[in-house]
Amino acid sequence: MTRIDxxxxxxxxxxxxxxxxxxxxxxxxxxxxxxxxxxxxxxxxPYYPYQAYPEAYEEMCxxxxxxxxxxxxxxxKKHSWRGVxxxxxxxxxxxxxxILGFAEAQGVNLIVMGTHGRRxxxxxxxxxxxxxxxxKAHCPVLAVRKPNHDFVIxxxxxxxxxxxxxxxxxxxxxSDNSELAFDPAVSxxxxxxxxxxxxxxxxxxxxxxxxxxxxxxxxxxLETRISPEARQNGKVKAAVRIGQAYQQIIQxxxxxxxxxxxxxxxxxKALDLAVFGSTTYRVVQLxxxxxxxxxx
Numbered sequence: 001m002t003r004i005d006x007x008x009x010x011x012x013x014x015x016x017x018x019x020x021x022x023x024x025x026x027x028x029x030x031x032x033x034x035x036x037x038x039x040x041x042x043x044x045x046p047y048y049p050y051q052a053y054p055e056a057y058e059e060m061c062x063x064x065x066x067x068x069x070x071x072x073x074x075x076x077k078k079h080s081w082r083g084v085x086x087x088x089x090x091x092x093x094x095x096x097x098x099i100l101g102f103a104e105a106q107g108v109n110l111i112v113m114g115t116h117g118r119r120x121x122x123x124x125x126x127x128x129x130x131x132x133x134x135x136k137a138h139c140p141v142l143a144v145r146k147p148n149h150d151f152v153i154x155x156x157x158x159x160x161x162x163x164x165x166x167x168x169x170x171x172x173x174x175s176d177n178s179e180l181a182f183d184p185a186v187s188x189x190x191x192x193x194x195x196x197x198x199x200x201x202x203x204x205x206x207x208x209x210x211x212x213x214x215x216x217x218x219x220x221x222l223e224t225r226i227s228p229e230a231r232q233n234g235k236v237k238a239a240v241r242i243g244q245a246y247q248q249i250i251q252x253x254x255x256x257x258x259x260x261x262x263x264x265x266x267x268x269k270a271l272d273l274a275v276f277g278s279t280t281y282r283v284v285q286l287x288x289x290x291x292x293x294x295x296x
Contacts, residue, residue, distance in 0.1 A: 006034050007031075007111075008036045008106070009025075009036065009086070010129070011075060012114075013115075017080070019145070021075075021079055023163055023290065024142075025084040027080075027155050029084055032189045035086040038090075038091070039088075039131055048117070061092070067089045068090045072182060096136070099111070100138075103139060110139060111137055111140070111141045113141065115128070130159050134284065138145060140295070142292045142293075145290065146220075165260055166257075167258045168195070168197070169258040169260070169262065170185035170198050170262045171249055171279075177295070182264075185262045187251070188260070189236070193235075194259070196235060197236075198226070198236070199241065200221075200222060200241075201240075201245040202242045211242070226238065246279045246283050246286070253288050260290055262290060264295065265293055
C-alpha cells in the first residue's frame, strides 16, 4: 500500500465526493501518482421499450454520456489544484461493478470515496456504493466524510497543502491484519509531517490481576515499533485504551482531533454484512474523520 502511483476517485458531484477529491488530489501530488476521476451514470433503462425506439434511445444515451463527460471535465477544471491533472472517465451501469472493474483494469492501488457517514453507511442503506466497494475492493479504500474539524483548507499565500494532516491514528490489535496498515501509516505520516499515534485497545481485562502491568507490556510492545529517530523528534507516540474497541478508537480520535484513522482488516470479506458490528465497519460508519481501510 505504501506504493501509491494510481489513485481512483469516483465522483457523483455531491459535497461528499468534493471532499474526497480534495483528499485524492493531495495524495496524488504527494506521491506523484496518476489520478483518475470516474463518474458512473445509473443504468440507462428507458421508461418505454427501447426496442420500439432504438434510434431515440441511443441518442438519449449519447447525450447523457456527453453531458456527464462535460460535467466531469468542468468539475476537474474547477477543483484541480497544484497542477494535478486528473484523467476523466464516464461509464453507465452498476456503479460498484464499474468502479471495481476500472480499478482492476488500471492497476489502481488506492480508491478514495466520499461517504455520508452515519446516513450513508448504516443498516438502513447497506446497498450504498461506498459500503460495497469497501467490502469488495482488492486495494485499500479511503472513506472520506466531512470531519468534525475541517482538515481541508483553501490554498493561499505560499501555496499550502490542500489537505492538512496533522495527526494520524494507526489502530492495531497486533494481528497480521492490522500489521498490513503499519507501513502505510508511517509513509503517510512522513509525507504530511504528521504526528502518528499507535493505538491498542484492551477489550477484556476482568481476569487480569494487575491491569497496570498489562498496559505497560502493551505500551512496550507498541514502542518497539517506534524508531529511535521518531522517538527523538516526538512525532510517533503509543497509547492504550480499555473498553470496546470501536468506541475507544472513536473517542480517542475525537479527543486528539485526529485527521485520519488507519486500520487493517482481514481481506475482502472482513466488512461483510455478516459482521456489520465489526470494529472497522463501525469506525468507518461513526468516526469523526476519514478512515483508510487497508486489506489484501
